Amino acid sequence: MKKIRYYDRNQEILMPVEKRTKTFEEYALGYTINLAIDEAKRCILCKDAEKRCIRGCPINVDIPGFISKIAEGNILEAYKIIIQTDIFPSICGRVCPQERQCEGACILYFDTVRNKRNKGLPVNIGALEKFVGDFVRISGIEPQVDVEDKKGYKVAIVGSGPASLGCAYELARKGIDVEVYEALPRLGGVMFYGIPNARLDKSILEYEINKLKKMGVKFHTGVVIGRSISLKELKDNFDAVFIGVGAGRGNLGIKGDNLINVYSAIEFLMNIALGCPMADIKKVAIIGGGFTAVDCAISAIRFGIETHVVYRRTRETSSARDEEWDHIQEEGAIIHWLTQPKEIIGDEQGFVKGLRCVKMELGEPDDSGRPKPIEIPNSDFVIDCDAVVLAIGQKPNPIAFEELNLKTTKWGTLEVDEHYMCSVEGIFASGDVVNGGDTVVRALKEGKEAAKHIYDYLINKSRRS
Amino acid sequence: MAEVLEVLDISKSLKLIKLRSLYLSKAKPGQFFVMQYQEKPERIPLFIMDSNQNENTITFLLQKSDDILNIEIFDNIKVGQRLYYVEGPAGKPFPLLENKNILFVSMNWGFAGIYNIAKYLKSKNNIDLAFIDTDSVNLEVLKPFTTIFNNVYEYSSIDTFGQNGKHYDVIVSAGSNELAKELVSIYEDKEVVCAVITRMLCTVGLCLACRIQYDGKMKLPCVEGPWLDASKIDFDDLNRRHLILKDVLVRSRKS
C-alpha cells in the first residue's frame, strides 16, 4: 500500500518579508507545476470525501476529483471539475479560510467521520485550487461555457460582489438576460474595495468579470439603486430583481470616534483601493480580529505605518485566515490578543494620540460555548498612535431597499424565504445582505442558489399566466 | 462614461459645464453627483444645477480652488472629453415647501444647489436671493439665472451680510459651512437649512467618511443630507474633522 504522506505539505512560495512590505503586489506566489503535482499526490482520494473535505467546503467542490486530475497532469480537466461548482477557483483558492473549511476537514488532519484529530497536515487544497485557476488564466486557454438559448426574461442584479456575480453567471448560463447595477466605479464588491491587492490581485477579478461579460452579462457602474434608479423601477422593468448589496457598512461606537484620523475599516480600505488621498499616518491601532482587521493591517504595513492590531478575544476565535496572522506578524504587526479597547484619546486640536485599552482573560464559556473574555482589573494601558481604524461589526446598507419596505431582521439584514425571495414577490436576495456577513465562497454559493430559484420563479410564473 | 458637451467660463475660477448622463438627468432638485475625472484622483461631490431629461443632460458649476488636483481638472476639462466616472444622483432631494417666504443665501459654487431648488419651489413660494459675491463668483455672469428670484440682494462678504428687514420663514444656504453657521446665529428663531460640506468617499452610506455630529448623534450627509437643519449641526466638530483633515491629506502615496 502507498505510504500516506502526513507531514510533507508543500507551502506556497512567499515573497521575502523585506520585499513584500514595500509593495501591494501579491506576496503568495503560488505553486510551480511540479509542486502542485507533488502536493496533489499527497491526497489519498478518499472514497467518502463527501463526508470530509467536500462537506467542509461551503460550495462543495469535488476536491478529490480535481486533485486526481492535477496528479495526472491534466490541469484543464481539473479546472472543468472545479468550475462545475466554484466558478472562481483563482479567487477562492486565495481568499477562503481553508483551515476552517475544506482543509479543516481533510482526513490527514482531522477525521470528520470519527470526529478526532489525525496526526498530519491537510492537503493544501487552497493552493491547488489557486494553481488550477491561475494556470488556465495565464495560459490563455478559454474554456467554453455553454450558454442555453435565450428564454426571453430579464433580471436586474443590484451590486457586483460575489453573490451577485454567482447569480449573474448561473442566470446567464440558462439564457436569461442579466443587467448588473453597481454604485462604485469598479466591479467585484468587497473583493475589489476591501481585500487588498497584496492578497488578491485586481487583474484576476477583472479576468473573471470579463468572462461574465463574454457570456452576455451587462454591467453598469455609477448607478446607485435607491437613488439613480429606484428599486420599484427595476421591479417594473425586469422580470425579477436580485439584491446582493452586501453588509459592508462601516461601524464605529467607541468613545472618541469623532477625533481626527479615526476611520471605519471600509473608509480606510476603500481609500486605498480607489487611490484616494490619505492622511499621513505614523502609527495606527486597528480594532478587530476578522478578515477586515487583517486586511487593514496588511495595507497599513505597506504604507510604512507602525501597525497594532487590538482584539478582545484570541487567535483561535478569529474569523480571518489563520496563516494571514503569521504573515502580518512576520511583517512587523504588533498584535494585542485579549485586549479590549476602551477609549480613543485625542490632543487639544482633536487629533488622535492614543488608544486606551484593558487586558482580558478567558472566563467561563458563554451561550455559544466559547470562553468569555473578562477584564483583568487595573490592567489599563495606552497604545501610542496617531490613527485608529475600527474593523468591527458590519451591517447592511439599506439604501437599495428601504423604499419598498422589504422586511428586515433586527440586525438590519433582509428577510428571505427558503427560495431566497424577499417579502415582495419577484425580489430575491442573498450573500452578506441576508447572512449578515460571512465569506466570499458562501456569498458565491448563495448567489448561485438564488439564481436557480429565480429561474424556477420565472418559468412557473409564465406557466401560471 | 459621461461626455462633456459644453464648458462656459463664468469667471476666472468658475465654469458652467454640461454633461450627458442618462441617470444624472433624472436627478431631483437638491441632489448631487460624484465625479471622478480620471481613474486615480479622488471622488468629488458636485451639485446638479439643472437637468434635462429629454436630452439626458445636466449642468453643474465647477469652482477652482487652491488644490492642485482640482486645478488640474479645472484647467483641462473640455468639450468632447469623456469623464472617467460619474455616479448618482446622490443625497436626498430637497423637500417640497408651500406658501413660504424663503431666503436663499448663496456663496461660491453653492449657487448651483440653490438654483435647482429655487426653480422647483418658485411657483408655490415667495423666493429671494442673497448673493455673497466673492472674487471667484461674479453675479454679473450668473445674471440670467437669477431672474427666477423675486428680489436679489448682493453682499461682498459674510461679514457685510445682514438682515434685509423682510420676514422669512425659511433660510436656505449653500456653498460654505462658515456661512451656514453664521446664518444660524443671525436668524436665531428661523429654520435654517444648509447643504453641509464634508469630505465624502463612497456617497452611498458605506464608509462613514462624511459623518457629522447632528443633534448629538451621528449623521451621514451623503445619504441623509446634504440638506440639513443647520441649527442641529455641531459645526465645531465638523470644522475640526473636515477642515483640518483636508490639510493633512496627502496624495502622492503608493497605491
Ligand SMILES: Cc1cc2nc3c(=O)[nH]c(=O)nc-3n(C[C@H](O)[C@H](O)[C@H](O)COP(=O)(O)OP(=O)(O)OC[C@H]3O[C@@H](n4cnc5c(N)ncnc54)[C@H](O)[C@@H]3O)c2cc1C
Ligand atoms: C475588508 C474585508 C475583507 C474580507 N476578506 C475576506 C476573505 O479574505 N475571504 C473571504 O472569504 N471573505 C472575506 N470577507 C467577507 C466577504 O468579502 C464577503 O462575505 C463577501 O464579499 C460578500 O459578498 P456580497 O456579494 O454579499 O457583497 P459585497 O461583496 O459586499 O458586494 C456588494 C456590492 O453592492 C454594491 N452596492 C451596495 N449598495 C448598492 C446600491 N444601492 N446600488 C448599487 N450597488 C450597491 C456595493 O458597492 C458592493 O460592490 C471580507 C470582508 C471585508 C469587509
Ligand SMILES: Cc1cc2nc3c(=O)[nH]c(=O)nc-3n(C[C@H](O)[C@H](O)[C@H](O)COP(=O)(O)OP(=O)(O)OC[C@H]3O[C@@H](n4cnc5c(N)ncnc54)[C@H](O)[C@@H]3O)c2cc1C
Ligand atoms: C454636497 C456637496 C456639493 C458640492 N457641490 C459643489 C459644486 O457644485 N461645485 C463645486 O465646485 N464644488 C462643490 N462641492 C465642493 C467640492 O466637492 C470640493 O471642493 C472638492 O471635493 C475638492 O475640494 P477642493 O478642490 O476645493 O480642495 P480643498 O477644499 O482645498 O481640499 C483639499 C483636499 O481635501 C479633500 N476634500 C475636500 N473636500 C472634499 C469633499 N467634499 N469630498 C471629498 N474630498 C474632499 C480632497 O482630497 C481635496 O483635494 C460640493 C461639496 C459637497 C459636499
Ligand code: SF4
Ligand atoms: S472553494 Fe474554498 S473551501 Fe471550497 S475547496 Fe475551494 S478553497 Fe476550499
Ligand code: SF4
Ligand atoms: S479528505 Fe483530504 S485526503 Fe481525503 S480526498 Fe479530501 S483532500 Fe484528499
Ligand code: FES
Ligand atoms: S461618504 Fe461614505 S458614508 Fe457618506
